Amino acid sequence: SQQGEEDPQALSIQEGENATMNCSYKTSINNLQWYRQNSGRGLVHLILIRSNEREKHSGRLRVTLDTSKKSSSLLITASRAADTASYFCAGGSGAGSYQLTFGKGTKLSVIP
């Protein structure tokens, strides 16, 4: 089964605008995490939301989780050129398993 299918695949916005990325998953999760990857670099953990949470904030990031729709969204407010990166969601099933299943990611370009 697949977890973490993001849309859109690519998003281009002007600096200062908000960016919203969506993620859908197919099997049950214990937690869902969002990561950022700058081109050719490692993955940076952004935020984790647990299955019993509906919304979480961290600085300019807002994550929502709708377990009934098996979907999550990541909102970056007041985007900056430095936010240009690929963003991935990754589902963790818990229940003694810690592996993450990643989606293909959304490539965000923030134009100065």
Added chain:
Amino acid sequence: EPEVTQTPSHQVTQMGQEVILRCVPISNHLYFYWYRQILGQKVEFLVSFYNNEISEKSEIFDDQFSVERPDGSNFTLKIRSTKLEDSAMYFCASSDAARASYEQYFGPGTRLTVT
């Protein structure tokens, strides 16, 4: 801030050769992982390691792969006989899952090129 480190950053090897990718996880973390990302594709889970043994592995992690924690700080991934399709970015990650903290912290990756 503590971070996961990986060496080398880039490894070029010939098909059939053995390679060892090295990682130093965050010091107080107890769970360690390897993932790979073939160019343009998803990040894929390979293996997780806890208490000196493999706790989970994916279908990708076949007999050509092995992991080891040779000392108190290093965590290695060995590919015994590399194939062209092993060319990918390999990421090591660690987590403090013992505190039920599921966040995984990734290293910068090793780009493996098999020719």
